[in-house]
Amino acid sequence: MPNMMSPISMAQSYGTGGGTNHAGPPDKYASSSAKPISNVPHIQAPPPRRAGITLALSCDDEQLSEYQMLVRKQLEIFEAQPEDVESNTQGRKKQVILGQVGIRCRHCSGLSLRQRGRGAVYYPARLQGVYQAAQNMASSHLCESCQCIPPHLKADLRNLRDRRDTASGGKQYWADGARAMGLVESDEGLRLRRPEGTNGQSPTTS
Numbered sequence: 420m421p422n423m424m425s426p427i428s429m430a431q432s433y434g435t436g437g438g439t440n441h442a443g444p445p446d447k448y449a450s451s452s453a454k455p456i457s458n459v460p461h462i463q464a465p466p467p468r469r470a471g472i473t474l475a476l477s478c479d480d481e482q483l484s485e486y487q488m489l490v491r492k493q494l495e496i497f498e499a500q501p502e503d504v505e506s507n508t509q510g511r512k513k514q515v516i517l518g519q520v521g522i523r524c525r526h527c528s529g530l531s532l533r534q535r536g537r538g539a540v541y542y543p544a545r546l547q548g549v550y551q552a553a554q555n556m557a558s559s560h561l562c563e564s565c566q567c568i569p570p571h572l573k574a575d576l577r578n579l580r581d582r583r584d585t586a587s588g589g590k591q592y593w594a595d596g597a598r599a600m601g602l603v604e605s606d607e608g609l610r611l612r613r614p615e616g617t618n619g620q621s622p623t624t625s
Contacts, residue, residue: 471495471496471523471525471528472497472600473491473492473494473495474491474492474494474496474522474553474596475488475491475492476491476596476599476600479491482592483592484579484588486576486579486580487588489572489575489576489579490553490554490557490561490576491553493524493525493526493557493561493568493572493576494522494523494524494525494553495522495523496520496522496597496600496602497520497521497522497523497528498518498520499515499518499519499520499521499542501517502531503521503540504516504517506531506532506533513608515542516607518611519607519608519609519610520542520602520609520611521540521542521543522540522542522543522549522552522553523541524565524567524568526565526567527565527566527567527568530567535565536563536564536565536566537559537563537564538555538559538560539556539560539565541553541555541556542608542609543608543609544608544609545604545609546594546597546602546604546609547590547591547594549593549596550588550589550590550592550594551590557576558580562577562580597609
């Protein structure tokens, strides 16, 4: 007759109770090399947005007011990507073209267009329009609706704006600065041409 073990004896034998500590019976479902799960769908992360080029130039302090210099440091030029073309840009009459150059707030550029505040992106049609686009963005977005700009920068911009420290420079300086950074006019708006030779020099003033 086989030797029957009581539940207590079995527990002691396999180390789950007091007494000697023996290894338990092998688990037929255990595996030393687990197989990867193949039926879980792969979620594609959205591609990172391309970095823009800050509008600020080293010669700004020779021509611009403190307010204008601070504004230029908060804005950047960029080339429209597929997600920019597909986005519904508020107030635009013309469709944005792939590669077209726009101006955007650098603080909220990583968000989708719907998540940014009002006036976060502009697409000037001409170099002379860069100045006015920046002024509109400064007053409506940087000083008001942007939720990503650090509070101390927003406060500084408001203080400088309210004391009328907005003069000097003018449209021509902003246009020349954009040209020096490689922006050129085309039938489809502004485009970015990589600087060659003397194209990257500081803008002239008038």
